[in-house]
Amino acid sequence: MAMCKVWKVLGTLLVTVLGCVQCLPVDGEPLCTAGGRAKYSLIFNGKWSRLAFPKQYPLYRPPAQWSPLMVVTHSSDYHMWRIGEYASNGVREFAEKSEAWTLMREVEASGEKIQSVYGVFSAPDIPNGVEQTSTEFEVHARHSLMSFMVHIVPSPDWFVGGDSFDLCDGDKWKEQISLDLHPYDAGTDSGFTFSSPNFATIPQETITKITSSSPNHPANSFFYPRLKKLPPIAKVTLTKLKDSRLIGISAAQSNLIPMGNEIDDSVSETPLDCEVNTWSSWGLCMGKCTEMGTKHRTRYIRLNPANSGNPCPELEEEEPCVLHNCV
Template identity: 35%
Template sequence: MRLQRLLASLALVVLAVSQCAGATAVSQTSTCDPNKLTVYKVMVQTAWSREVFPKQYPEWRPPAQWSKVVGRSHNPSFLLFRMGDTASEGLKQFAEIGKTEVLDAQSQGEGGVFDEFNAPPITQGVGETEAEFFVDGNHSRVSLMSRVVPSPDWFIGIDSFDLCVEGKWVESVVLEVDPLDAGTDNGFTFTSPNWPTIPKKPVSRITAQSPDHPANSFYYPDVQEHPPIATFHILKVKEYELAHVFSPTPQRSSGTKRYTPDDMANAHGSNPRRSRPRSDEGDNEVRNTLRSETNPSPAATTNEEAGKNVFLKNIVKKYKKFRMNRKGRKMGSGRKLMPRRKSPRRRFRAPRDCRVSDWSEWSSCSKTCGIGEQIRTRTIKHQSRNGGRPCPTLQETKWCGSSRDCDHKYFSW
């Protein structure tokens, strides 16, 4: 009986250990491998047209368009925006006037941010833009947004979408979105003046029924919901194994390919370590053979051996002359061995962000009587290149004037 109880207890212990091991395996495979770097492409397609959204469709000052796309890949600790939460100062400035200085202050590698990327703006209501970004097992989420222009504080975006599902990277996903309200401005129409919301309201979704105000530019009481105003298509491009690319060890006999710095340089058409092929081993062998035969033993004193020594000395002279000719010196009858042509080296150009000048002074009001506009501009100092940040907005407009400035009086009796 005691032995049976001991065996039963041992079976329970083994079962518990196996269950714990199974739970650990599940938890370990629930996240993607942090040593794998994955490249994704996001394509943003917008559908803001007069045919689909006819109400108050903006056609001038400015026409319907979209700002640049601001994106981050990150871990769960980072937050670009969150539905139901109040907007941060960075989101407020971006959603209202398109500025990203506050958002850019938290640079790559800080606060859970892994990759910081942008896509060019769309200069009309219907169009598309795209960008590529990196993720890894520790930073598998992506957030991005683009501002509706013109609008009080409206934008479209994706909040912390996880691209790692059950330990595997998502191959492709299509996300349809509606416009969002940052909750920092009270305007109802696309071109409404700046009326701050105090206190700020939570970030919310704009639908055909909400907000249910007749002045709302997206309010369509005759339909239950309007079509999506934009679509985000996220596609996996490539996966990189960390050891494959960055390991400096030479190639091993195993099936895993490991690249050395020379291999990486050759792949880009330039290798500072690369030199002309040499056959030093063969040269040394010939040189040692000739040296041994041109220094015979004292016993070699016959005329035949003396003639052989002279012959070998001539061979040594010709060999030395040949070695010099290999360096480009003249070979008989005026011929010349040309030196080996060096392969052209590619110059690596680092990304360069667009730089713009400071804002000009505000222009005079466009109207001396009534509500007009003031404009200020800035110019491009140099364009972005090699994947640098695109140029920001080059013109800003604000309201000016008042009906009080008019000379006539409404009531004259």
């Protein structure tokens, strides 16, 4: 409830600032020739399940979930975030802690300075990895692009989102778009796992896409060397609505969709191979002086297999040895 109130207050502030500039032209920018405004629904479908992402899947403190979704409609002069560029302070705070105040102030400043932002919209957070949330938003012929972010909770600085999707197609608005979403690293925290403690990246790195082999480290929560690519961790569906009346910028416009109304309920099963640590050193040679002795070494399971992944190998090994203390 507190988070919803924060989003509502922030939205009200932006209505005041952006309401007077949203219809002004931007000099030198190619304009979409579609008529007037267009209203869209956005449905965010979480696909972050234990079957799809079994490695280190967070079950508690906190369990897998999603932050509120933040949508900005804008012109080509504005970018919320971009692969290969440094995250702003606002993007950093949102990607690390789901805190939106600084990001909203950055959006507000951009709207005032270069009239590049048309509106800001939000959808509620999702308390687990596989439910849905939705909102409605509006674009304008001069501000036909939309960008959005959702923080993966818990995670060091990982998020999903879209950068500058153009909803205008020449002289008409696109009717429907479906986007498979994959995780990104904001480049501000160096944690390897979902529940890693804060470990600031100094110097800050650029925003990168996380893949099944990058970061190339077995401790990483998304490291699945058997996969060519990760399955989508979420999906967004944008649908043009017939009713194009102006809508307000408020969290009250959003709603959480209960389980059972999924657009796409297919589930990917990602095989997870067993992982064991290295062998211990050999133990002492033991046995009777009249026979050959034996020595043992052991190793332990670091990660149990899942979804038909490779089973664990032997955890104990022995070999013959010569007893040295026999008389």
